[in-house]
Amino acid sequence: MSTPTTTADAAVPLHDAPDHETQAWWRDAVTYQVYIRSFADGSGDGIGDIAGLRSRLGYLADLGVDAIWINPWYPSPMADGGYDVADYRAIEPVFGTLAEADGLIADAHDLGLRVMLDIVPNHTSDRHEWFQAALAAGPGSPERARYHFRDGTGPNGDQPPNNWHSLFGGRAWTRVTDPDGRPGQWYLHLFAAEQPDLNWTNPQVRREFEAVLRFWFDRGVDGFRIDVAHALAKKADLPDLAQPLPADESNPEPDHPYWNRSAVHDIYRGWREVADSYDPPRAFVAEAWVRDPERLALYVRPDELHTTFNFPFLQAPWRAADMHAAIDSTMAALAAVGAPATWVLSNHDVARQVSRYARVQGEVPGFNLDDLAGLPADLEVGHRRARAAAMLMLALPGGAYLYQGEELGLPEVEDLPDEVLADPTWTRSHNTRRGRDGCRVPIPWSGKTAPFGFSSMGAEAAWLPQPATFGQHAVAVLDQQPDSILNLYRRALRIRRQHPALGDGELEWLDSPRDTLMFIRRPDFRCVVNFGADPIRLPLDGTIILASTDVPDETLPPDTCAWLVP
Numbered sequence: 001m002s003t004p005t006t007t008a009d010a011a012v013p014l015h016d017a018p019d020h021e022t023q024a025w026w027r028d029a030v031t032y033q034v035y036i037r038s039f040a041d042g043s044g045d046g047i048g049d050i051a052g053l054r055s056r057l058g059y060l061a062d063l064g065v066d067a068i069w070i071n072p073w074y075p076s077p078m079a080d081g082g083y084d085v086a087d088y089r090a091i092e093p094v095f096g097t098l099a100e101a102d103g104l105i106a107d108a109h110d111l112g113l114r115v116m117l118d119i120v121p122n123h124t125s126d127r128h129e130w131f132q133a134a135l136a137a138g139p140g141s142p143e144r145a146r147y148h149f150r151d152g153t154g155p156n157g158d159q160p161p162n163n164w165h166s167l168f169g170g171r172a173w174t175r176v177t178d179p180d181g182r183p184g185q186w187y188l189h190l191f192a193a194e195q196p197d198l199n200w201t202n203p204q205v206r207r208e209f210e211a212v213l214r215f216w217f218d219r220g221v222d223g224f225r226i227d228v229a230h231a232l233a234k235k236a237d238l239p240d241l242a243q244p245l246p247a248d249e250s251n252p253e254p255d256h257p258y259w260n261r262s263a264v265h266d267i268y269r270g271w272r273e274v275a276d277s278y279d280p281p282r283a284f285v286a287e288a289w290v291r292d293p294e295r296l297a298l299y300v301r302p303d304e305l306h307t308t309f310n311f312p313f314l315q316a317p318w319r320a321a322d323m324h325a326a327i328d329s330t331m332a333a334l335a336a337v338g339a340p341a342t343w344v345l346s347n348h349d350v351a352r353q354v355s356r357y358a359r360v361q362g363e364v365p366g367f368n369l370d371d372l373a374g375l376p377a378d379l380e381v382g383h384r385r386a387r388a389a390a391m392l393m394l395a396l397p398g399g400a401y402l403y404q405g406e407e408l409g410l411p412e413v414e415d416l417p418d419e420v421l422a423d424p425t426w427t428r429s430h431n432t433r434r435g436r437d438g439c440r441v442p443i444p445w446s447g448k449t450a451p452f453g454f455s456s457m458g459a460e461a462a463w464l465p466q467p468a469t470f471g472q473h474a475v476a477v478l479d480q481q482p483d484s485i486l487n488l489y490r491r492a493l494r495i496r497r498q499h500p501a502l503g504d505g506e507l508e509w510l511d512s513p514r515d516t517l518m519f520i521r522r523p524d525f526r527c528v529v530n531f532g533a534d535p536i537r538l539p540l541d542g543t544i545i546l547a548s549t550d551v552p553d554e555t556l557p558p559d560t561c562a563w564l565v566p
């Protein structure tokens with residue numbers, strides 16, 4: 001018997017919708033990440049925008065997600081793809097207007113989609129009015145006290161105040177020129193020089209961000225993703241690091257002077273009060289790269305944030321033992337504080353999973369293109385594993401995030417020409433690290449040539465060039481293939497929405513053969529994954545309702561996930 005991936009949805013019983021219809025929708029929502037610049041271009045300038053996104057909301061509702069998260073859409077000089085915000089209460093003109101944003105929120109709500117925005121509290125743009133005022137006001141001023149300004153060290157103060165490095169390369173300090181033209185103080189930036197770090201011990205900073213949250217909550221926004229949520233609190237006096245190069249962000253030593261300091265938690269308790277003052281309450285998801293599950297769980301205690309991305313899962317090699325460990329340790333730590341897990345396989349900062357899983361697993365030193373480049377890749381294997389990984393993720397208890405294009409099976413674009421690279425990593429590393437543009441290439445919708453329907457108004461080229469191979473991943477092409485990855489995601493999301501065992505809840509592992517994982521979700525749902533190199537005899541009874549590849553004669557091929565009901 002061959003069980004096609006297009007198995008009968010009829011086998012899935014229909015039940016009342018679970019949490020996604022309730023106030024605790026965030027406990028099991030599937031949220032689709034929209035990298036707005038690269039999603040859909042409605043104006044024809046080759047850059048994605050709100051008009052484009054509005055025109056494609058039907059696609060997202062039909063895909064079966066519960067919410068969208070939109071990467072920063074505020075006015076920005078785009079030194080770091082919009083993570084350099086010049087005004088937190090307005091819309092970048094390239095993306096549209098505030099009126100269009102209001103229209104988008106209303107349209108999304110009409111389709112039953114919740115809307116999360118991205119808030120960037122660790123730093124502003126150097127064009128933000130606060131930073132401009134700080135430059136003008138001079139040393140010792142209240143304006144400078146909202147950032148981290150320090151005198152330099154060494155003769156004439158021409159050495160930076162400490163030995164910290166920017167995450168994008170180079171040092172974490174830039175010296176300003178005073179109004180009289182003389183070299184002045186230095187300011188801290190953990191990221192690009194255009195992203196000065198805010199001083200979160202300053203009460204004005206706290207008040208301002210709580211007001212920004214209210215500004216958007218008042219417009220109907222359902223929640224926020226919090227950018228580098230684990231970096232806001234800095235150790236007093238900004239001491240030198242013993243090891244000056246950027247520490248592994250997700251695994252720093254305790255008492256690291258900027259990663260994951262306990263003072264961040266008080267900030268988020270304040271934010272929770274703001275979110276809870278709304279009806280319905282608004283929700284948060286933290287971007288906190290914190291490897292230790294117990295320390296990550298501190299962010300989602302009952303009076304803090306609602307959810308936090310599970311990056312250990314994203315970082316785990318495609319191997320049964322690693323995946324098992326990442327899932328178990330997360331679930332145990334989060335259960336202790338009553339929070340749901342939030343699974344994610346990719347985002348705009350990491351190489352796409354097809355390309356990560358295309359490499360020999362466990363030997364890749366990281367999850368960025370710069371870690372993968374040069375290692376042999378088998379994209380077919382990567383694609384097969386990405387299909388299985390998506391089904392595994394969507395069967396786990398809790399919520400999940402999808403990054404635009406993963407449902408199209410897009411690979412990382414590894415050969416963008418040097419001259420188009422926009423990630424500040426490229427220039428700040430003196431052209432030694434190519435950075436994150438390869439996962440930010442505009443997604444293909446239709447047609448045989450670039451821009452593959454990305455620009456509806458006939459623009460000739462998208463802001464990053466799409467490879468010719470993107471044509472075979474276009475939505476219009478995958479629509480027509482019953483077993484395409486897009487149709488697999490649609491089916492999995494539909495089953496997930498209908499089956500009472502899926503979403504929030506518990507998981508029970510079953511003993512399973514080597515290189516496989518097997519678990520039950522009650523009632524009546526089973527998931528099995530074969531991570532090994534060899535096919536195995538299906539180790540579970542039941543009817544397959546969905547499988548990531550064909551399951552011929554009860555034999556589960558390598559890199560395959562199957563969902564079963566009794």
Ligand code: GLC
Pocket residue numbers: 080083120191227228287348349
């Ligand atoms: C987060 C964002 C990333 C950005 C950085 C600085 O990690 O996801 O894209 O470069 O913060 O804001």
